[in-house]
Amino acid sequence: MGVTDKVWDALTTVIKMNDKVVGLAATAKDQQARIEKxxxxxxxLEATLDVLMRTGGGGSSGEPKQLPGS
Structure with a gap:
């Protein structure tokens, strides 16, 4: 294999790697959006739970509910 072939193979490999990196970046961006949602x-949910616990959660006992272990 000549020098030209080796250089060409190296450039081809770099281009393929770049395509993979671009694809991974898009995937990471999508995953970040999902995580934020x-x-x-x-x-x-935490805010709703806090409000329900402070107001008694609609129970008839009139005492605020507590989670086990808290």
């Missing part, structure tokens, strides 16, 4: 949902 899930984080927002967890925050809303």
């Amino acid at each position: 899930l984080t927002e949902r967890v925050i809303r």
Whole structure:
């Protein structure tokens, strides 16, 4: 194999690697968006749980509910 062939193979490999990196970057961006949406949902659930625990959760006893172990 000549020098030209080796250089050509190296350039081809770099181009293929670049395509893979671009694909991985897109995947990482999508995953980050999903994580941020899930984080927002967890925050809303925590706020709702906090409100329910402070108000007694709609129970008839009139005492605030507590999670086990808290």
